[in-house]
Amino acid sequence: MNFLQPSTWAEALAMKAAHPEALPIAGGTDVLVEINLDHNRPDTVMDLTRVADLAEWATEDGLVRVGAGVTYTRIIDELGDRMPGLAMASRTVGSPQIRNRGTVGGNLGTASPAGDAHPPLLASDALVELASASGTRRVPVRDFFTGPKRNAARKDELIAAFLIEPATGPQTFSKVGTRNAMVIAVCSFALALDAGRRRVRTGIGSAGPTPLPAPEAEQFIEGELDWDGRQPPSDAAVARFGELAAAAAKPIDDVRGTAAYRRHALSVMARRSLGWAWQDYRVGWA
Amino acid sequence: MKVACTVNGAAREADGVWEGESLLYVLRERFGLYGSKNACEQGECGSCSVFLDGVLVCACLVLGGQANGRTIVTVEGLTDASGLHPVQQAFVEAGAVQCGFCTPGLVVATHDLLQRVRKPTEAQIREALAGNICRCTGYAKIIDAVNLAAGRT
Numbered sequence: 254m255n256f257l258q259p260s261t262w263a264e265a266l267a268m269k270a271a272h273p274e275a276l277p278i279a280g281g282t283d284v285l286v287e288i289n290l291d292h293n294r295p296d297t298v299m300d301l302t303r304v305a306d307l308a309e310w311a312t313e314d315g316l317v318r319v320g321a322g323v324t325y326t327r328i329i330d331e332l333g334d335r336m337p338g339l340a341m342a343s344r345t346v347g348s349p350q351i352r353n354r355g356t357v358g359g360n361l362g363t364a365s366p367a368g369d370a371h372p373p374l375l376a377s378d379a380l381v382e383l384a385s386a387s388g389t390r391r392v393p394v395r396d397f398f399t400g401p402k403r404n405a406a407r408k409d410e411l412i413a414a415f416l417i418e419p420a421t422g423p424q425t426f427s428k429v430g431t432r433n434a435m436v437i438a439v440c441s442f443a444l445a446l447d448a449g450r451r452r453v454r455t456g457i458g459s460a461g462p463t464p465l466p467a468p469e470a471e472q473f474i475e476g477e478l479d480w481d482g483r484q485p486p487s488d489a490a491v492a493r494f495g496e497l498a499a500a501a502a503k504p505i506d507d508v509r510g511t512a513a514y515r516r517h518a519l520s521v522m523a524r525r526s527l528g529w530a531w532q533d534y535r536v537g538w539a
Numbered sequence: 540m541k542v543a544c545t546v547n548g549a550a551r552e553a554d555g556v557w558e559g560e561s562l563l564y565v566l567r568e569r570f571g572l573y574g575s576k577n578a579c580e581q582g583e584c585g586s587c588s589v590f591l592d593g594v595l596v597c598a599c600l601v602l603g604g605q606a607n608g609r610t611i612v613t614v615e616g617l618t619d620a621s622g623l624h625p626v627q628q629a630f631v632e633a634g635a636v637q638c639g640f641c642t643p644g645l646v647v648a649t650h651d652l653l654q655r656v657r658k659p660t661e662a663q664i665r666e667a668l669a670g671n672i673c674r675c676t677g678y679a680k681i682i683d684a685v686n687l688a689a690g691r692t
Contacts, residue, residue, distance in 0.1 A: 254558035256540060256604045278602065282582055285600040288559045289580035298558065300605050348670020349648070350597045351582055434669030435583055 255297040262306045262384075265411060268299060270386040273408035275299040279307075279322050280354030282347065283363045307358070307413070316416040318382070321358020325370075328357065336417050338373035338424030338443050345369055345428050348435055358412045361397065364404040364463070371398070371464035372443035372456030373426055380416040385409045391416065398463035422446035423533035425526040428458075429510075429518045439510040442498065442522040446530050448538055451480045455523070460502035460515045467501035470494050470523065483535045491524050498523035542603045546570060547616025553603075562606045563587045563598035566613060574614040574643045585671030588644040588651075589613045595651040597670075614643035617650055626650050629688035630681075637675035645671045649685050658689050 257275055259265035269275060276295040278284040279302060287293035301307055307322030310332065317335050319328070325343040329352070333340035339357070346352050346369050360368040361381055371394075380391040383406050394415070397405050406412060424445045430436030441458035453475050455467040477490040486494075504515035542565055543552040553569035561580070566572045566589070576586035580599045587598040590612040598611075618624040623631065626649050636642050645668060652659055652667035659667065664685045665678075673681065 256558040256602075258604060258607075278605075281600040281602060281605065285561060285602065286581040289561060289599060294559070298602070300602065302605055347582065348585065349651070349667055350585060350588055350595055350670045351600075353594050354596050354600060434666070 254295065257297060257299040258303055259299065259301070260303045262304050262413075265299065265301060265304050266384060266386045269411050270409050272297050272299070277301050277362060277411060279356045279359045280324065280351075282351050282355040283359060283365075301411075313416070316380075316418055318414050318416045319357065320414050321361070321412045322356050323358075325352035325355050325357070335419040336373070336377065336424075337420055338376055338426050338445055339370060339417070341424070341426040342369045342373045342428070342441075342443065345426070345433070345436070351435075357415060361404065361412050361415065362406075364398055364402050366398075366401055366461060366463055367437050367441075367459040368464065369428065369438065369441065369458065372441050372458040373424065373445070374415065374417070375456030375464055375466050376424065376443040376445035376454040377417045377420075378454060381405075381412060382414040382416060383407075383410045384413040385411070389413065395466055401462045403463075420445070421450070422448035422538055423530040425529050427522045427526055429522070437509065440502070440504070440515040440518050440522075442519055442526055444523070444526040444530050446534055446538075448480070448534060451475060451478075453478070455498060455501075457498070457502050457519060459509070460504040460519060462503060465501055465503065467498040467523070470497035470501060473497055474527065478531070485531060485535075486527070491527055494527055495520035495524040540604060542569075542607050544606050544608060545610045546572065547612055556603045558602075558604060560603045561599045562589070562591070562601035562603055562611070565603045565606065566598055566611070572613050572615055576640055576643060578640070582670075583672065584641070584644070585648060585668075586641055586644040588647040588671065590647070590651070595648060614647050617646065624650070625691050626653065626684075626688045629684045629691070633680050633684035633687050635676070635680040635684035637673075641671060641673040641675075645673070645681060649688060652685070653689055653692055657692065659685070 275297040307320040310319040357370045360370040374394045379394040428441040429439040438459040440460040443456040445454045457465045474494045499516040499520035504512040578586045582597040
């Protein structure tokens with residue numbers, strides 16, 4: 254196995270161009286599991302923990318640009334006010350040990366349908382910044398996931414960062430699992446209300462080949478909500494929102510749950526999420 | 540490859556480390572530090588918890604090469620030879636040890652918690668230790684031990 258350890262971002266991009274097969278590793282919470290259990294024996298790994306730029310975040314043109322190497326612990330501690338949905342999801346990741354090492358960049362790289370960061374990134378219309386020696390591009394996260402554990406990055410590209418607009422309304426994240434910690438989601442659901450634009454955005458995890466938005470549910474409920482008077486939506490509208498969210502999923506039966514259970518749980522989570530978020534909007538959102 | 544790092548205050552070096560080797564393997568098999576336990580090898584059990592540059596991590600999820608030049612403290616390094624660390628003493632007194640396999644990881648994770656939160660609530664204790672699995676006990680005595688240690692530090 255070859256071990257590459259760039260110390261700068263420019264060096265990392267040059268190495269990736271020269272070794273497109275290199276598997277990037279940051280916190281190691283996915284990659285080491287594969288190596289330790291001999292599920293995957295990469296020819297070349299590239300350690301990105303020495304690239305200081307990747308561990309930084311900054312505000313840029315009204316967006317928060319978060320380096321791919323920022324850990325879940327730091328997202329919770331430093332960015333919870335700007336991205337409450339992602340912070341909520343981050344708190345459900347693994348354990349303190351995992352959150353101290355794991356990164357959203359790594360979650361995006363693995364692109365598991367069960368990645369906890371993905372639903373809130375979808376609900377926030379995040380952008381993923383991909384870079385190579387020949388340039389940088391930003392891909393909407395809705396276009397980023399191309400299949401189970403597949404993403405839009407080319408072989409010569411590395412994930413540099415994700416960009417997210419600071420919350421413009423209440424955000425929620427919920428996740429079904431057998432316990433609070435150390436759980437791979439049976440299914441999960443993120444919701445973001447955009448009060449200024451009067452939009453609702455969603456993200457579904459662990460209930461399809463990729464993380465998925467529920468656009469029909471979004472469009473339906475946007476038209477139902479009383480954005481000015483802030484009265485609660487009708488029970489029928491909330492129920493319909495849950496049905497449409499569940500209908501957007503493409504679940505399968507697997508070891509963690511059945512497709513039918515996942516659809517049912519998603520409809521419940523979607524209904525409850527809307528209730529929580531709308532209550533926050535009614536009482537607290539300027 | 541060569542891995543050189545500071546472990547429990549001493550400079551350590553290992554030659555011939557396989558590039559896919561975990562820090563846990565380096566600690567146990569190359570440096571002879573058997574306090575960090577090897578169980579799940581996938582970050583699920585917390586038995587290999589150590590401090591890497593002061594941050595609580597699972598040593599099984601760190602590549603040896605990633606630890607190069609870094610500072611590591613294992614359960615052996617929490618105290619000098621003169622006696623037990625207050626967290627270790629509390630685990631003894633509370634009877635929080637049964638087979639003992641998970642204990643080093645729990646001691647390190649508790650140490651981390653009490654550095655951050657001097658008097659944690661039960662919910663904070665449970666969350667902080669959620670990544671450390673004990674298969675003997677029901678965790679009640681472990682939580683007693685954390686409270687006992689918190690009262691003394």
